Amino acid sequence: MTDLLNVAILGASGYTGSELVRLLARHPKVALKALTADRKAGQAMADVFPQFAALDLPRLTTIAEVDLAAIDLVFCALPHGTTQQVIADLFAKKPSIKVVDLSADFRLADPEAYATWYGHPHQALELQKDAVFGVSELYRDQIKGAKLVANPGCHSTTSILPLVPLLRERLIEPDLISIVSATGMSGAGRAAKEEMLFSEVSEGVHAYGVGKHRHTAELDQEFDKAAGRTARATFTPLLIPMNRGIYATITATLAAGATAEALHAALEAAYYGEPFVKVLPFGKAPQSRHVRGSNNVQLGVVADRGPDRAIVVSTLDNLVKGASGQAVQNMNLVAGFEATEGLGQLAIFP
Structure with missing residues (x-):
């Protein structure tokens, strides 16, 4: 690769x-x-997003018009179910290209699990074995050598980061985890949908995908691996009337001999020195507004009133660390850059 990494965004x-x-x-x-x-x-990017009017950006084209000879790395920000064939075509045309995929199409290592959760067979099985699940803090070494990074889901990242270290250390019971994860409206995408109109969603909160949200499959995959056994958390997503952010409230049952303080110490140890993950002082819960617009994650651990339970709270911006920011972080690892390069934005507050 040259000093400047030439990038395409699909x-x-x-x-x-x-x-x-x-x-x-x-x-x-x-x-x-x-x-x-x-x-x-054919349109200018500023015609679609006027905030980019001051930038000199390439005009929007079709995928077929992209000259891959000039591209080192591709970000795929395409709908689920469409990306497997697109990426297979990219590698067929240019085997040396690197890809960071923001869809769910390569996140699940088990093709049968993919077919179960997404309702159709995997369309690029030969590439799945090369895909690395892109939670940057957990799979840094594998990402560095990857040709295909499967960026995780926003809900998934929010719960995997706090829970995987606790499962690895056998501090919580793998089958007694309850996650309530509230997300802002941008998680539903930009396409016009009647149920996403302002008057349909403002002044209220509702659960969706109850018992069947597809990010559950990513939680199963990573929790099983961390626990060394089957781990089945209860996961309930909520839609709340804000633009950005995810806020996960996690109730965990402690393993024998564990304490809430031990959970806090384990998270501090796991993320010591990590630039984007901040563990707050014991007993303090984070606020979503304090990570908005940034690539940061804030984690908190609070003792529950029951001596055998603890509450872990995790928050991030669903469009940044939950999607595009983590994708850039993964790109930095693939390209050999510092993980923080281009991601120094502080949270926007108020």
């Missing part, structure tokens, strides 16, 4: 695509060479 007209543009436009080691949006091909 699906630049969605929220995660535009967030990639926002982050990469100021990345000192990246050149944005191609942006695609099939339905908006």
Whole structure:
């Protein structure tokens, strides 16, 4: 690769695509060479997102028009179920290319689990074995050598980061975990949907995908691996009327001999020195507004009134650390850059 990494973003007209543009436009080691949006091909990026009017960006094109000879790495910010064949075609045309995929199409290592949760067979099985699940803090070494990084889901990242270290240390019971994860509206994407109209969602909160949300499959995969056995958490997502953010409240039953303080110490040890994960002082819960617009995660541990339980709270921005920011972090690892490169934005508050 050259000093500047030449990058294409497929699906630049969605929220995660535009967030990639926002982050990469100021990345000192990246050149944005191609942006695609099939339905908006031919338009300027500023026509779709006026906040980019001051930037000199490539015009939107179709995927077929991208000159891969000029591209080192591709971000795929395309809908689930469409990306497997697109990525297979990319590697067929240019085997040396690197890909960071923001869809769910390569997150599940087990093809049968993928078919169960997504309702159709995997369309690129030969590539699945090369995909690395892109939780940057947990799989840093594997990501560095990967040609295909499967960026995890936003809900998944929010719960995996606090729970995997606790499961690895056998501090909590793997089958007695309850996660309530509230997300902002941008998690539903930018496409027009009647149920996402302001008057449909404002002034209220509701659960969705109860008992069947697809991010549950990612939790199963990573929790099983961490626990060394089957681990089945209860996961309930909520939709709340804010634009950005995820806030997960996790109730965990302590393993024999464990304490809430031990959970806190384990998380501090696991993320010591990590630039984007902050463990708050014991007994303090984070607030979503304190990570908004940043690639940061804040974790808190609070003792429950029952001596055998603890409450772990995790929050991040679903469009940044939950999607595009983590994708850039993974790109940095793949390219050999510092993980923090281009990701120094502080939270926007108020």
